Amino acid sequence: xxxxxxxxxxxxxxxxxxxxxxxxxxxxxxxxxxxxxxxxxxxxxxxxxxxxxxxxxxxxxxxxxxxxxxxxxxxxxxxxxxxxxxxxxxxxxxxxxxxxxxxxxxxxxxxxxxxxxxxxxxxxxxxxxxxx
Amino acid sequence: xxxxxxxxxxxxxxxxxxxxxxxxxxxxxxxxxxxxxxxxxxxxxxxxxxxxxxxxxxxxxxxxxxxxxxxxxxxxxxxxxxxxxxxxxxxxxxxxxxxxxxxxxxxxxxxxxxxxxxxxxxxxxxxxxxxxxxxxxxxxxxxxxxxxxxxxxxxxxxxxxxxxxxxxxxxxxxxxxxxxxxxxxxxxxxxxxxxxxxxxxxxxxxxxxxxxxxxxxxxxxxxxxxxxxxxxxxxxxxxxxxxxxxxxxxxx
Numbered sequence: 402x403x404x405x406x407x408x409x410x411x412x413x414x415x416x417x418x419x420x421x422x423x424x425x426x427x428x429x430x431x432x433x434x435x436x437x438x439x440x441x442x443x444x445x446x447x448x449x450x451x452x453x454x455x456x457x458x459x460x461x462x463x464x465x466x467x468x469x470x471x472x473x474x475x476x477x478x479x480x481x482x483x484x485x486x487x488x489x490x491x492x493x494x495x496x497x498x499x500x501x502x503x504x505x506x507x508x509x510x511x512x513x514x515x516x517x518x519x520x521x522x523x524x525x526x527x528x529x530x531x532x533x
Numbered sequence: 534x535x536x537x538x539x540x541x542x543x544x545x546x547x548x549x550x551x552x553x554x555x556x557x558x559x560x561x562x563x564x565x566x567x568x569x570x571x572x573x574x575x576x577x578x579x580x581x582x583x584x585x586x587x588x589x590x591x592x593x594x595x596x597x598x599x600x601x602x603x604x605x606x607x608x609x610x611x612x613x614x615x616x617x618x619x620x621x622x623x624x625x626x627x628x629x630x631x632x633x634x635x636x637x638x639x640x641x642x643x644x645x646x647x648x649x650x651x652x653x654x655x656x657x658x659x660x661x662x663x664x665x666x667x668x669x670x671x672x673x674x675x676x677x678x679x680x681x682x683x684x685x686x687x688x689x690x691x692x693x694x695x696x697x698x699x700x701x702x703x704x705x706x707x708x709x710x711x712x713x714x715x716x717x718x719x720x721x722x723x724x725x726x727x728x729x730x731x732x733x734x735x736x737x738x739x740x741x742x743x744x745x746x747x748x749x750x751x752x753x754x755x756x757x758x759x760x761x762x763x764x765x766x767x768x769x770x771x772x773x774x775x776x777x778x779x780x781x782x783x784x785x
Binding site: 415419421422423425426428430431433435436438439440443444446450451456463464465468470473474475476478479480481482487489491492494496497498499500502503504505506507510511512513514515516518519 | 535537538540541542544545572573575576579580593594597598601602605612615616619622623625626627628629630631632633634635636637638639641647650651653654657658661662664665666667668669670671673674675676678679682683686687690691692694695696698699703704705706707708709710712713714717718721722725726729731733735736737739740743744745747772773776777780781
């Protein structure tokens, strides 16, 4: 009996993921929204979970499984990088430089900015960030 | 019900049908029953190599995709045939994006404690990361294709793929840029922050999530659970925020 219950919970979770995906796709198409349908589905699910106040156990299990397989799911798209042909060598140079230098710059800037923002607010509310 | 809504669902059904017909075809080297195990093997070995090596440079995205490429070259399968053989995986991309809502919900309490500075930092970081990269590429004379691929560099791959489709970019290029960016961030990020004298684990984690998405989050988890939680949270929020803002900016 417990097994049937677990399977049905898992199925409910899987159906929920699919339903929110399809709802998102339908809504973005209907209102010609510029955002991807699955992203809207994610935001709707987040909103629903916040209203519900908890995560149904089946949904938690299914999502954990699918997120653990993420690399497998987008493997076909990743393999495609070796088949990209229509870029010039100048394009590749710009791409690599932007990725390496750009990432380091934005990384440093984000961290410095956050540091400053957090310290600024921490002075006013000292003692609140005692977790470690 | 409006025609556009039905159209979106019909498109999805057509994709499902394509997967089913690919399975019904006679067995060949590009049959799903060959391609899917190849993908799974590539992923599995990629993961093994990564766990043994323990360096972000050999992230399963890198090892797995190289192994699959080797398999394709051995079997003599071209990319379009490989893509249609992998149809089932493309179908799972949507639900995988939706599933990102769960870790986001579970980490949401962390935000409440840190409050508005974090949200402001997120907004600035999410805008800054693609802007800096696009600026550098534009200076070096990169084409529009390159610039579009760079705009999604710091968001997690499933969201980047959905965005690339939305912006009519090359999905594979976007996936490659995301993986490479994540590796650069995860390899150099913590050391860079140490040089800058930043040791607050919340700041380190959040910067990792905003700039190096899932690969950075794995690295952040090695530093500490708190660092990992902030990274996972930043990754999710940054993905959602970029997905909302970017299409508006690009179409302008």
